[in-house]
Amino acid sequence: MQKKNLITGTGRRKTAVARIFLHEGAGDIIINDKPINDYFPSEKEILAWQKPFHLIGVSHPDSKYNATIKVSGSGKSAQLDAVVHGVSRALADLSEENEKILKKNGMLTRDPRMVERKKYYLRKARKAPQYSKR
Secondary structure (H helix, E strand, O other): OOOEEEEEEEEEEOOOOEEEEEEEEEEEEEEEOOOOHOOOOHHHHHOOOOOOOHHHHOHHHHHHHEEEEEEEOOOOOHHHHHHHHHHHHHHHOHHHHHHHHHHHHHOOOOOOOOOOOOOOOOOOOOOOOOOOOO
């Protein structure tokens, strides 16, 4: 979905939802009113959110794109995966070539694994109460 150089994408993982608003410009990538390197400080996390940009040939995403990202739900790890998914979907909207590259590398596939719901009578999703013979 494009609107005056604004590219949007929505990423999801478990119960985390990330809304990405991406546009060209030399600037900053902000997540929940914090710089992205403060929100995801470790080297592993930085490499993870930059991966979609590297795949399409942008080596320094913070010098080519501005982004505002709103992420909520779940934990930091799932939020990171939701951000990566959302950024990938936004970049795929830019061109067909980007979409082919990202799809080939599995960046556009939503991870369907969710927590199984708790059932009545059980202690957790599958853990049953202890069996008593007498």
